[in-house]
Amino acid sequence: MSSRIFAAAALLLTFSPMWAQAQVSPVQIGSDIPKEWHEPANDQDFVKREVMIPMRDGVKLHTVIVLSRGSARAPILLERTPYDAGSFLSGNSPRLRDRLLPGDRIWADNGYIMVAQDMRGKYGSEGTYVMTRPPIGPLNPTKTDDTTDAYDTIDWLVKHVPESNGRVGMIGSSYDGWAVVMALLNPHPALMVAVPESPMIDGWMGDDWFQHGAFRQKMFDYFAEQTSAKREGSAVSRTGRDDYQEMLDAGSAGAYAAAHGIDRLPWWQRLSAHPAYDALWQGQALDKIIAAHPSPVPTMWLQGLWDQEDIYGAVRSWEALKAKGMTANNHLAMGPWYHSQINGRGDVLGPLKWSGDTAAYFRREVLVPFFDTYLRDKKPTQPTPHVIIYNPAEDKWDRFADWPGAGPNALTPMYLRSGGGLAHTRPASGRESYVSDPAKPVPFEQLPVRMGDHASWSTWLVQDQRFVSTRPDVLSYQTPILEKAVRVQGAPFADIFLSTTGSDTDVVVKIIDVYPATNADAPELAGYQLPVSLAIFRGRYRRSFEHPTAIPSGVVQEYKFRLPTVNYTFKPGHRMMVQVQSSLFPLYDRNPQTYVPNIFFAKPDDYRPATITIEHGMSGASAVLLPIVASSTAAEP
Incomplete structure (x- = not known):
C-alpha cells in the first residue's frame, strides 16, 4: 500500500508544472446571454x-x-x-x-x-x-x-x-x-x-353565452382561459371524465362556478347578474x-x-x-x-x-x-x-340572387300528431305527455360527455339522434317515407303548444333527416338521424325576453321561436322527423322547472320533475314551420 502511495505522489510531482502552466488568470465573466440576438434571416422568404x-x-x-x-x-x-x-x-x-x-x-x-x-x-x-x-x-x-x-x-x-x-x-x-x-x-x-x-x-x-336565455355551460372553460390571466389561462379542472355527471353533481351553474373559482372572475359576476335580455x-x-x-x-x-x-x-x-x-x-x-x-x-x-x-x-x-x-x-x-x-x-x-326573410308568415306548417306522426294536415285533437326530471336531463351528446374534446364538441350538432330517440322524455314525430324531395330554404320556426305541472320549463326542438334503413354506399349512415336544425328556448321568456314570468301550472302556453337557417333537401326514401324534449345537458344549464328569480343560483330543492303535455288539437296545434320551396331558387353555377 505504501509503495503505491509513493508512486502516485511521484507521478503528481512529475506533471504539476504542466498544470501550473494551464491555470488561467482571474477575469470578470459577463452573461452568456447577449442583450439582443437574432439568427441571420438571409435565407428567409x-x-x-x-x-x-x-x-x-x-x-x-x-x-x-x-x-x-x-x-x-x-x-x-x-x-x-x-x-x-x-x-x-x-x-x-x-x-x-x-x-x-x-x-x-x-x-x-x-x-x-x-x-x-x-x-x-x-x-x-x-x-x-x-x-x-x-x-x-x-x-x-x-x-x-x-x-x-x-x-x-x-x-x-x-x-x-x-x-x-x-x-x-x-x-x-x-x-x-x-x-x-x-x-x-x-x-x-x-x-x-x-x-x-x-x-x-x-x-x-344565440352566440356563445346563451341561446334564447338558456346558458351554455361549455363557456366555463372559456371564461377561465380568457379572463383568469393576461395570457392564456387554464381550463376548468375535472375530477372525472364525464362532464354530464360532474355538472349534475354540482347542481346549478352558479354552484359549479363557485366550486371552481369562476365566481371570482368579473365577467362571470357581470353575466350571472343579468340572466334576462336586459340593457x-x-x-x-x-x-x-x-x-x-x-x-x-x-x-x-x-x-x-x-x-x-x-x-x-x-x-x-x-x-x-x-x-x-x-x-x-x-x-x-x-x-x-x-x-x-x-x-x-x-x-x-x-x-x-x-x-x-x-x-x-x-x-x-x-x-x-x-x-x-x-x-x-x-x-x-x-x-x-x-x-x-x-x-x-x-x-x-x-x-x-336573394335569400328569403325570416318571417313565419310564408312558412309551411308540419303538424305534430299523436302516435308519432308528422304531416301537413292539422289534427283535430290529441296530446302526449312525458315527465321531465332535472335529476335525469337529456344529454346533448352520447355519454360520457367531454366538452373539452374538440373532435366531439365540434361535431355534436351532426351526431346521430337515435341515442335519445327511445328515451321516455323525448317525443319523436316523423313523416312516412318521402316519395319526392322536400326542399327547405330559410329559417324554420318551432310553434309548440304545451302545458307543464311546473312553473318553468325549457323547450328543445330538433328537425331531423332520417336516412333509409339500408345504405350500401355508406353503411354507417343506414337509419341515421341527422339533425338539420335545432334550438333551445327558455320558457320563462315566452312573452318577453327582458321581463320573464312564471308559467301557470296546467295552462297551455305557446312557445314560438326561430331555429337556425337551413338550405337542405330531404330526399325521396328519407323521412322528416321532429324531436321535442326539455333539456340539452350539460351544454345548457338545467331548468329547475320551478320559477326562481335567477336560475344561475337555483337551490337543490328548486329542481323538481314536471309533466310536460304537448298539444295537438283544439288547445293548440303544435308544429314546426318550414320554409319549403317548390323548387330550388338557386341560380345555375
Missing part, C-alpha cells in the same frame, strides 16, 4: 416585424406584421384577436408557408401583407381587457372601444408599412369576427373590404347596432351551417342590413362547417363526407377574389355571389 402601435389614448397595442420578402404595393389583411397575435406563425422554418395554418397559406400565396394584433389588455398589448368591450356609450363611458382601436391601427399601418398599397381588408372568426364588425361601426377610409366569420353578435340570443345584452347586440349605423364597406357575412358556437350572428346581421336596404354591399355565405372550419379542411363533418374540400374551394374561388376585387381592383372570374349557401344533402354550393 419573409419579413416579420413586431411593433407597438399607439392608440388615441396613449395605450400601445402589440402588432405582428408579416410579408413576403420583396413585397411592394401589396394589400394589408388585418386580424385583431384576444388569442395571441404571435401564434399565427409556428415552427422555425425559413419558408412562410411552412409557418402558417392551412387557412392562412392562401394569403401568403397571393402576396398579402398579414397583420395580427393583440387586443387591449391581452398578451403583448397594454391597457385593460374587457370581454367583448361594448361600444362607446351607456355601457362604455370611456373614449375608446374596439372601433376606435381598429381605426387607429389601420391609420398607423397605411402610414408606416411602406410595402403596402394603402388598402386594408379585415377578417377574423368568432371573437376576431366580432372585432371586424366593431371596426365597421366607424370604418377607416382605408378599410375597403371585410369578412366577419362566425362573429359573436348577440351573446344572449346589458341589448346594448351589445351588434346586429341591431350595425343596422342602425350601416357601413359602406363591402362585407361578406360568413358562418357554418352546423356552427356549435356562433350560429346566430352572421345571418342575423345580414338580415338586419337587408331590412335597411343595404344589400348592395353585403353578402351572405354559409358552408357545411362547424365553428371556424372555414380556416381548415372542409371535406368532412363528423360522418358526413363532401365531394371535395369545401373550405379550400371557398377560400380559393370566393374569399380571395372578393378581397382582390376591392384591394387590388382585380375583377373576379365570376361576380361575387350575393348569397352562397351549401346544400349538404345535394353536396353542392348554391348561389342565390
Whole structure:
C-alpha cells in the first residue's frame, strides 16, 4: 500500500508544472446571454416585424406584421384577436408557408401583407381587457372601444408599412369576427373590404353565452382561459371524465362556478347578474347596432351551417342590413362547417363526407377574389355571389340572387300528431305527455360527455339522434317515407303548444333527416338521424325576453321561436322527423322547472320533475314551420 502511495505522489510531482502552466488568470465573466440576438434571416422568404402601435389614448397595442420578402404595393389583411397575435406563425422554418395554418397559406400565396394584433389588455398589448368591450356609450363611458382601436391601427399601418398599397381588408372568426364588425361601426377610409366569420353578435340570443336565455355551460372553460390571466389561462379542472355527471353533481351553474373559482372572475359576476335580455345584452347586440349605423364597406357575412358556437350572428346581421336596404354591399355565405372550419379542411363533418374540400374551394374561388376585387381592383372570374349557401344533402354550393326573410308568415306548417306522426294536415285533437326530471336531463351528446374534446364538441350538432330517440322524455314525430324531395330554404320556426305541472320549463326542438334503413354506399349512415336544425328556448321568456314570468301550472302556453337557417333537401326514401324534449345537458344549464328569480343560483330543492303535455288539437296545434320551396331558387353555377 505504501509503495503505491509513493508512486502516485511521484507521478503528481512529475506533471504539476504542466498544470501550473494551464491555470488561467482571474477575469470578470459577463452573461452568456447577449442583450439582443437574432439568427441571420438571409435565407428567409419573409419579413416579420413586431411593433407597438399607439392608440388615441396613449395605450400601445402589440402588432405582428408579416410579408413576403420583396413585397411592394401589396394589400394589408388585418386580424385583431384576444388569442395571441404571435401564434399565427409556428415552427422555425425559413419558408412562410411552412409557418402558417392551412387557412392562412392562401394569403401568403397571393402576396398579402398579414397583420395580427393583440387586443387591449391581452398578451403583448397594454391597457385593460374587457370581454367583448361594448361600444362607446351607456355601457362604455370611456373614449375608446374596439372601433376606435381598429381605426387607429389601420391609420398607423397605411402610414408606416411602406410595402403596402394603402388598402386594408379585415377578417377574423368568432371573437376576431366580432372585432371586424366593431371596426365597421366607424370604418377607416382605408378599410375597403371585410369578412366577419362566425362573429359573436348577440351573446344572449344565440352566440356563445346563451341561446334564447338558456346558458351554455361549455363557456366555463372559456371564461377561465380568457379572463383568469393576461395570457392564456387554464381550463376548468375535472375530477372525472364525464362532464354530464360532474355538472349534475354540482347542481346549478352558479354552484359549479363557485366550486371552481369562476365566481371570482368579473365577467362571470357581470353575466350571472343579468340572466334576462336586459340593457346589458341589448346594448351589445351588434346586429341591431350595425343596422342602425350601416357601413359602406363591402362585407361578406360568413358562418357554418352546423356552427356549435356562433350560429346566430352572421345571418342575423345580414338580415338586419337587408331590412335597411343595404344589400348592395353585403353578402351572405354559409358552408357545411362547424365553428371556424372555414380556416381548415372542409371535406368532412363528423360522418358526413363532401365531394371535395369545401373550405379550400371557398377560400380559393370566393374569399380571395372578393378581397382582390376591392384591394387590388382585380375583377373576379365570376361576380361575387350575393348569397352562397351549401346544400349538404345535394353536396353542392348554391348561389342565390336573394335569400328569403325570416318571417313565419310564408312558412309551411308540419303538424305534430299523436302516435308519432308528422304531416301537413292539422289534427283535430290529441296530446302526449312525458315527465321531465332535472335529476335525469337529456344529454346533448352520447355519454360520457367531454366538452373539452374538440373532435366531439365540434361535431355534436351532426351526431346521430337515435341515442335519445327511445328515451321516455323525448317525443319523436316523423313523416312516412318521402316519395319526392322536400326542399327547405330559410329559417324554420318551432310553434309548440304545451302545458307543464311546473312553473318553468325549457323547450328543445330538433328537425331531423332520417336516412333509409339500408345504405350500401355508406353503411354507417343506414337509419341515421341527422339533425338539420335545432334550438333551445327558455320558457320563462315566452312573452318577453327582458321581463320573464312564471308559467301557470296546467295552462297551455305557446312557445314560438326561430331555429337556425337551413338550405337542405330531404330526399325521396328519407323521412322528416321532429324531436321535442326539455333539456340539452350539460351544454345548457338545467331548468329547475320551478320559477326562481335567477336560475344561475337555483337551490337543490328548486329542481323538481314536471309533466310536460304537448298539444295537438283544439288547445293548440303544435308544429314546426318550414320554409319549403317548390323548387330550388338557386341560380345555375
